[in-house]
Structure formats: structure tokens, C-alpha cells
Amino acid sequence: MSEQSLVKQGVAQGTSMAGAVLLVTVGVLEFLQGISAIAKDQVIIAGIEYTYQFDVTAWGWIHLVLGVIVAGIGAALFTGAGWARVGAMTICAVSIFANFLWLPYYPWWSITIIALNAVVIWAVATWNPEAF
Known part of the structure; x- marks a missing residue:
């Protein structure tokens, strides 16, 4: 394996571990955001012309x-298991879709989560745990 490939795998592994931390953090924040929207739905305001009602x-x-x-x-992504990597990419894609639809409610939060999910998808797709 070339030195450039090892560096790329090192970056992908580090980003995947950071992605695991981000996924846990985003999961907790989305959970709290859900509780907030359920408990106090008058606090969140959407524009009147929103297509997705x-x-x-x-x-x-x-x-x-x-x-x-x-x-x-x-949390499962910390193990590097293949199913956790596929699951992370899948759930990130679902999260991107959900946050795209959530844009009118909290645009900056949604854009941030979409970007972080894209980074996690790249890292998990690029990382080869057997390379080390």
C-alpha cells in the first residue's frame, strides 16, 4: 500500500471516528429538537407558503x-462493523432528506446538519478498516 493511500485511510479513519461522535451528538440534538417540537409546537413558526404541510x-x-x-x-460506528458503516450512510441520507424538508423551520440548523451528514457519508464510504 502506498504512503498516499495510508494517509488517505488515516484521514478517513479519523473522520469516521469523528463522524461517529457527530452522529451520536446529532442524534441527541435531534431527539431534543423532537421533544421541543412535540411539547411546545407554538414556538416553531413556518412560512405560510410551505409546500410540505x-x-x-x-x-x-x-x-x-x-x-x-x-x-x-x-454508537455502533465506533466498532467499524460493516453493517454500522452501511447504516450510517443510510441514516445520514435519511437525515439529509428530513433536514431539507425542515429548512423553512430552522434553515441554519438544517444546512449545518446536511453538511455534517455529507462529511460523515464521505468518511464512512472512504474508510477501509482492514487497511491498518
């Missing part, structure tokens, strides 16, 4: 369930 309480339940799944897969 969901009640904020429904969005709260979506984020609550998604948060639990994201945190669980993030």
Missing part, C-alpha cells in the same frame, strides 16, 4: 425517532 408535532415525532436511530448507529 406537516404539523410541527408530526415533525417533532419524526426528529425524535430519527434522533434515536442516528445516535444508536453512531
Whole structure:
């Protein structure tokens, strides 16, 4: 294996471990965001021309369930198991989609989570645990 490949794998491994931490953190935050939307849905305001008509309480339940799944897969990603890597990429894609639809409610938060999920997908897809 070339030195450049080892460096790339080192970066991918480090980013994957950071991605696992990010997934757990994002999962906890999405869980809390879901609880907030369920408990106090009058606090969150959407524009009147929003195409995707969901009640904020429904969005709260979506984020609550998604948060639990994201945190669980993030914790499993620390093992480097193949299923956890596939699960991380899948749940990140679902999270990107959900946060795209959540853009009118909290645009900066949604954009941040979309970007972080993209980084996690790159890192997990690039990382080869058997390279070390």
C-alpha cells in the first residue's frame, strides 16, 4: 500500500471516528429538537407558503425517532462493523432528506446538519478498516 493511500485511510479513519461522535451528538440534538417540537409546537413558526404541510408535532415525532436511530448507529460506528458503516450512510441520507424538508423551520440548523451528514457519508464510504 502506498504512503498516499495510508494517509488517505488515516484521514478517513479519523473522520469516521469523528463522524461517529457527530452522529451520536446529532442524534441527541435531534431527539431534543423532537421533544421541543412535540411539547411546545407554538414556538416553531413556518412560512405560510410551505409546500410540505406537516404539523410541527408530526415533525417533532419524526426528529425524535430519527434522533434515536442516528445516535444508536453512531454508537455502533465506533466498532467499524460493516453493517454500522452501511447504516450510517443510510441514516445520514435519511437525515439529509428530513433536514431539507425542515429548512423553512430552522434553515441554519438544517444546512449545518446536511453538511455534517455529507462529511460523515464521505468518511464512512472512504474508510477501509482492514487497511491498518
